[in-house]
Amino acid sequence: MSGNILYIKTYSYYKELIEDGKFLPGDRMPSLRECCKDLGISKTTAEAAYFQLVADGYIVSQERSGYYVSMNKKASLNKVQLATTNPKKSEKIAVRYDFSKIGEDPEYFCFSLWQRYMKSALRYTETLVSYGNSQGEEELREEIAEYVRKNRNIYCTLDDIVIGASTQSLLMILLPILKNEGLRTASVPTVGFERYAKVFEDNSFAVGYRDKEADVIYVSPAHMTSYGEAMSLKRRHEIAKHSENGHIIIEDDYQNEFNYSKHPCPSIFALAKGENVVYLGGFSRVLMPSIRISFMILPSSIRAKYMEVASKYDQTASKTEQIALSHFLRDDQLNRHIRKIKRLYGTKREALKSILEWLCEGLKGADKLKADLLIGECGTEMAIEVRGMERDMLEYYLSQHDMKCIIDEQKNGIYHLIFSCGIIALEKMQEIDTVN
Numbered sequence: 001m002s003g004n005i006l007y008i009k010t011y012s013y014y015k016e017l018i019e020d021g022k023f024l025p026g027d028r029m030p031s032l033r034e035c036c037k038d039l040g041i042s043k044t045t046a047e048a049a050y051f052q053l054v055a056d057g058y059i060v061s062q063e064r065s066g067y068y069v070s071m072n073k074k075a076s077l078n079k080v081q082l083a084t085t086n087p088k089k090s091e092k093i094a095v096r097y098d099f100s101k102i103g104e105d106p107e108y109f110c111f112s113l114w115q116r117y118m119k120s121a122l123r124y125t126e127t128l129v130s131y132g133n134s135q136g137e138e139e140l141r142e143e144i145a146e147y148v149r150k151n152r153n154i155y156c157t158l159d160d161i162v163i164g165a166s167t168q169s170l171l172m173i174l175l176p177i178l179k180n181e182g183l184r185t186a187s188v189p190t191v192g193f194e195r196y197a198k199v200f201e202d203n204s205f206a207v208g209y210r211d212k213e214a215d216v217i218y219v220s221p222a223h224m225t226s227y228g229e230a231m232s233l234k235r236r237h238e239i240a241k242h243s244e245n246g247h248i249i250i251e252d253d254y255q256n257e258f259n260y261s262k263h264p265c266p267s268i269f270a271l272a273k274g275e276n277v278v279y280l281g282g283f284s285r286v287l288m289p290s291i292r293i294s295f296m297i298l299p300s301s302i303r304a305k306y307m308e309v310a311s312k313y314d315q316t317a318s319k320t321e322q323i324a325l326s327h328f329l330r331d332d333q334l335n336r337h338i339r340k341i342k343r344l345y346g347t348k349r350e351a352l353k354s355i356l357e358w359l360c361e362g363l364k365g366a367d368k369l370k371a372d373l374l375i376g377e378c379g380t381e382m383a384i385e386v387r388g389m390e391r392d393m394l395e396y397y398l399s400q401h402d403m404k405c406i407i408d409e410q411k412n413g414i415y416h417l418i419f420s421c422g423i424i425a426l427e428k429m430q431e432i433d434t435v436n
Contacts (some may be wrong), residue, residue, distance in 0.1 A: 002338045006041050006042075006045045007045050007048040007049050007052075008049075009050050010035070010039060010041060010045060010046065010048075010049035011048075011049040011053060013039070014029070014049065014053060014058070014059075015053065015056075015058060018058050018059075018069055020129055023069045024069060025069050025070060026068060026069060027068065027069045028067070028068055029050070029059055029066065029067035029068060030048065032046045032047060032066075032068055034365060035050070038095055038220065042214065044358075044361055044362060046068075046366075047362050047400075048362060049411075050067055051053060051060070051145075051400070053067075053221050053360065054067075054396070057070060061396075061399075061400055063400075073127075081101065081108060081282075095399070095402050095403060095404040096402040096403075096428075097402055097403045097424065097428065097429070097431075097432060098404045098423075098424060099352075099354075099403060099404065099405045099419035099421065100404045100405050100406050100418075100420070100421055101420065101423045101424075102289050102381070102420045102422055103288070103289050103420075103422050103423045104285070104287070104289070104341070104381075104422055104423065104427070105132060105341070105344065105345075105348075105422060105423060105424075106423070107425060108341050108344055109287070109288055110333070110337055110341065113333065114287070114324070114328070115254075116323045116345060117324040117325075117327050117328050117333075118321070120324070121320050121321075121324040121327070122320060123325035124323055124411070127323065127394060128230065128319060128323075131314075131315070131319075132289050132315035132317070132319040132322070133315060134191050134310050134311060134313050134314060134315050135161070135162050135163065135310055135315075136161065136164075136295070136315065136317065136322065137319065137322040137323060137326065137409025138158060138161070139323070139326040140163060140293075140322045140323070140325055140326040140329075141158035141159075141161040141163065141295075142158045142326075142404070143161075143196075143325075143326045143329035143330055144158075144161055144281075144329070145157060145160075145161060145293055146329075147329055147333070147334070148190065148279070148281070148297070149338065150271070151335075152253070152256075152267045152279075153266065153267065153269060153270045154267055154269050154270050154274075154279060154297065155270075155274070155276065156297050159303065160297050160298050160299075160300075160303055161232035161296070161297055161298075162295065162296050162298065162306065162310075163293065163294070163295045163315070163317050163322065164294055164295070164296075164315070164316045164317055164353065165292040165293070165316035165317045165318075166282070166284075166292060166294050166350060167252060167254075167280045167282060167294050167296075168195065168196075168199055169316045170280065170294060170295070170296045171199045172199065172203075173309075173313055174250075174278060174296065174298075174302070174306075174345050175203040175205070175216075176203060176309075177199065177302060177305045177306060177309065178215075178216055178248060178302075179203055179204065179205070180305070181305070182370070183205075183206075183215035183216055183248065183411070183436065184204075184205060184206060184215060184220075185205060185208065185211070185213075185214040185215045185216070186200040186205040186206070186207050186208070186214050186215065186216040186217070187199070187207070187208050187209065187210060187211035187212070187214035187216070187217045187218065187219065188200070188207060188209060188218050189209070189210060189218075189219060189220065189224050189225075190209060190210075190224075190225065191192065191209065192225065192226050192408070193218070193220070196218055196252075200216075212242060212334050215247060215248065216247070216248045216249075216250060216365065217239070217242070217247055217248070217250070218250045218251050218252065219231065219239060219249065219250070219251055219252070219253040219268070220253075220254050221236060221251065221253065221256070221265065221267075221268060222253060222254060222256040222259055222265065222377075222378040222379075223254045223255045223257045223376075223378055223379055224376075224404075225374075226375060226381060226383060226408060226416060227374045227375065227376045227381050227382050227383035227418060228255065228375075228376030228377060228378040228379035228380075228381050228382070229374075229376035229377070229378075229414070230259065230261050230265060230376060230377040230378050231262055231265075232263075233264060233265070233266070236265075236266065236268050236271060237271060238273040239268050240268050240277070243268075243272045243275060243276040243277050244275070244276070245368075246276070247276065248276055248277075248278065248302075249268060249272070249276060249277045249278070249400045250277075250280065251267060251268045251269055251277055251278065251279050252280040253279065253280065253281050254280075254282070254285070255285060255378045255379040256378065257285070257286050257338050258285075258342055258345055258378055258379050258380065259377060259378045260346060260349065260377055261377035261378070265377075267279065269297065270367075274297075274299050274300075275299055275314075276299055276301070277299060278296055278297065278298060278299065278302065279296065279297040280294065280295075281294065281295055281296075281297075282294035282295070282416065283325065283334075286334065286337070286338055286341075287337070288336075291321055291325070292317060292318070292321075292371070293317045293318075293321055293322060293325055294317075313392070343408060344426070345380050345421070345422070348421040348422075348425060348426050348429065349382070349421060351421065351426060351429045352382055352419060352421040352429065352432060353373075353375060354434050355419075355429065355434055356373055356382055356384055356419060357373060357434070358432075358434035359371075359401070360372070360384055362397075363386060363389075363397070367398075369386065369387065369388040369389050370385075370386070370387040370388060370409065371384055371385070371386050371387075372384070372385045374416070380419045380420050380421050380422035381418055381419065381421075381422075382418075382419055382421075383408075383416045383417060383418045383419065384408075384416070384417040384419075385414060385415070385416055386414070386415045386416075386417060387413065387414050387415075389411070391407055391415060394407055394415060394417065395407065401432075403426045405417050405418055405420075406418040406419075406420075
């Protein structure tokens with residue numbers, strides 16, 4: 001007998017018991033384990049039936065206690081009822097499996113090694129008592145030029161590189177230059193890039209989405225969506241070709257270090273030979289978020305304009321961290337670190353995929369609900385696309401599994417449940433039983 005039929009039969013069985021008064025308001029329902037044993041069904045089927053009973057208002061879940069009958073007639077569980085039947089919803093509950101935090105696994109960052117490089121940088125007293133170069137420390141720019149040549153096939157000089165604390169702070173330098181050149185329209189990939197759209201808007205650019213006719217086209221080839229969808233090689237060539245028509249391409253190479261695609265993913269900057277393409281890179285995701293150092297590589301035409309205004313900008317990245325990072329790159333420590341954590345994240349991605357497949361099956365048990373797994377090629381994030389369920393019920397469903405993720409509302413009642421395996425420990429993920 002199919003799982004859907006069993007789920008409906010289980011749901012109807014308990015529904016009739018409640019409506020017939022066999023179970024009274026406040027009565028404790030059989031546990032999921034007891035339900036599976038008594039009816040000879042799987043845990044997934046039992047969860048789907050109970051979840052639908054909750055959705056229809058027949059039962060409620062008390063955290064770490066079980067399920068209880070809430071009423072003896074059918075009623076929809078709207079947002080008001082959910083708040084009253086789940087009294088702990090408004091409280092901040094520490095969930096066991098938090099997939100909402102995007103960052104790096106603290107167990108695998110080389111803290112002691114980085115501390116040694118920071119201590120070494122602090123010995124450069126003569127350098128540290130002066131303000132930093134507005135373009136960034138020369139030594140670090142030399143190492144970055146070598147790093148991108150080896151890793152991204154990008155050929156540039158240290159004079160092409162500008163260092164800042166973040167990609168946003170670098171854009172605040174770049175966009176006024178482009179505006180002074182008469183550029184007025186900009187394009188970002190999706191509404192998910194609202195932070196970058198805001199920077200363009202703050203600089204008086206009219207912002208659109210996937211607009212190939214825009215004066216400035218911002219792309220993130222290795223992370224086009226919140227779940228790490230990578231841009232195809234064909235599309236990269238198309239955009240590189242597009243730069244020949246006078247459009248400025250801003251290539252944010254975010255998360256390219258954690259690319260698990262089987263196909264080559266060259267930089268657009270390299271494909272366009274650096275013409276009309278600005279390359280953005282950073283070190284927060286490959287080291288840790290608190291190390292705020294990013295950089296941009298300017299094509300020759302824009303570099304000349306930048307040099308005219310460079311002295312008007314202060315350096316936003318820590319001088320001490322710049323010195324430490326230059327030595328870290330010089331000794332090839334960063335590439336060693338990336339190789340190590342990329343292997344770890346590959347293992348964690350497989351574990352996360354199994355968990356999300358299991359959650360998808362549970363969600364699909366609910367009537368008129370669609371749930372699809374979204375897996376990209378890059379980074380530590382994956383997603384479930386859900387249609388036909390309210391946000392409150394999605395949060396409630398996750399809470400039953402002691403989980404938390406980012407819930408991103410799309411158009412037409414569609415939600416993306418975004419899970420990151422970056423920070424959560426692999427051992428904790430392996431605790432989640434997805435067998436039954």
